[in-house]
Amino acid sequence: MSEASLENVAGYSVYAKGLVACANEITEAIARGERPRWLACLNPHSFAVALDEPEFEAALRDADWLIPDGAGIVLASRLLQGAVRERVTGADVFHGVNQHLNDRGGARVFFIGSTEETLGRIREKMALDYPSLQVVGTYSPPFKPEYSETELDEMVAAINAAKPDVLWVGMTAPKQEVWIHRLRDRLDVKFAAAIGAVFDFYTGRIKRSPAAFQRLGLEWLPRLLQEPRRLWRRTFVSAPIFLGHVVRQRLRSGSEPRA
Template sequence: MSRACTHEILNYQIENSTKKEFFNNLLNVVQSENKKNKWLACINPHSYVVAKNDENFETALKSADWLIPDGIGIILASRLLGAPLPERITGFDVFENVMCDLNGRGGSVFFLGSTAETLEIIKNNIQLDFPSVNLVGLYSPPFKEKFSERDVNQMVDKINNANADVLWVGMSAPKQEKWIYAVSGRINVNFTGAIGAVFDFYAGKVERSSPFFQKIGLEWLPRLVKEPRRLWKRTLISAPLFSWDVLIAVLFSLIQRKR
């Protein structure tokens, strides 16, 4: 998919805007009245590596209307490859900015994903943090590896009947991105965000790293220390594989320049 403000990094068209520029563009879509769903996905070294062995996931990422650099590894790679991206934009950044916009004008939102317990906490938090947002739907889909056609139709119907401006999907990658890609044309919302872990962050189920670690690009480190069993593959397998591909791309670029 061709995007206007992007740089190509390892065959992915990734958002090449400052946060201010990006959110000006995104919020114009959120505020639209035409209900022509546009959607956003995040990319980091781990999702890049997973997509190498999952063609459907790769297709979904490349089909998103916005693919944002959610990992510091993507930013560093862009600099090494001579196509520097201005700054990291996280799924939580997207969530906060869009929710503030909806709160300012009484927009509506639907949450799809996670557990009923987590969704209930999100509901309570929104009532406190964004009291003017119209929460029109919460749905925890069945926990299964693959949804049936009936499951998918039920989810789509619930979303469309709610008539939301924004749909947040938190089913973890790559499941959420592949689901959105498959049904995007059937969803009557302005914007859909695949934001995964943000559901748990906002509900307080998982603590985000401190602003200090976020700022220096090491947000992953405290989380790895706290959840080594769940996150070790990202650091010890995905990160080296991603770094290797970046190195090969840098060497190939240098060879091309010398010709």
């Protein structure tokens, strides 16, 4: 990936070229199959969490594509006079890449995360939405904060036995990013993506905010009203922390001498 595709936002190299270019690049990488490459999402909350979790920070920096999954990242880029012009969510990438692969004649995909019920619904829906794609496996891991080495070995073995091209990882952050970061070199896949709640969005178990809210950068608002206990920290703690770092970056860049 060229440096022109990336922008420094609060110290992270964020993908700046938008959804269409991102989906194209990922599809081409899958076609080449040179090595496992992967995608993670950056938003103000993940930025704030990573400040206190070094392994999560390392995982975010390791991702081949770190997409601006949050209106706050787009606003930060504008404040920094940067090039990020659109929010790119995990759901956008999921649909964009699947559609590209479906149009090109197919691929083998694997889903890890969530419940057996949700994974079963994904299988059914994928067969209808992307008939050229083959879901070669699903895996519902134990719901626990840390996995044992035996559990990790079992997950890797199940994935590699299915020989997927694409691995969609739907655990919670930061667990899913750290999981890919730790196991990347052991996974026999061409592309992996940490996409969090997309499994639930895709099956309809959790409704995304209306399109109008998404366009206005307010997708967080209906979700906050629906799940205030779980999401209040993202809005009232993480967002101000992130903004503070962005403002400091802007002040530093403004004080640097120009050539």
